Amino acid sequence: MIIRIVRMHFTEAGVEEFLEIFEANKVAIRNFAGCTHLQLLRDAGDTNCYTTLSHWTDAQSLENYRKSELFGKVWGRVKTLFSERTQAFSLEKFIEL
Numbered sequence: 001m002i003i004r005i006v007r008m009h010f011t012e013a014g015v016e017e018f019l020e021i022f023e024a025n026k027v028a029i030r031n032f033a034g035c036t037h038l039q040l041l042r043d044a045g046d047t048n049c050y051t052t053l054s055h056w057t058d059a060q061s062l063e064n065y066r067k068s069e070l071f072g073k074v075w076g077r078v079k080t081l082f083s084e085r086t087q088a089f090s091l092e093k094f095i096e097l
Contacts, residue, residue: 032065
């Protein structure tokens with residue numbers, strides 16, 4: 001399993017548009033082949049900072065999503081709303097208690 005974390009800082013004006021985009025596309029993203037979990041988190045100290053946490057069955061599933069028309073449509077709109085460079089990480093479970 002691949003865990004994907006994407007931390008995004010938005011302009012104050014961009015937050016509402018981002019939330020609309022996420023709301024409109026969350027089901028399609030969650031139902032994309034290989035996606036087993038999707039969560040949107042808001043930073044406890046910065047209301048303009050959001051993080052997506054998604055689980056993918058494997059690296060190829062995530063790559064297929066990143067090359068998809070859905071990703072292009074969503075990311076193309078979202079990336080115009082950032083106030084800082086986005087941080088993204090792909091992780092594998094190592095130790096779980």
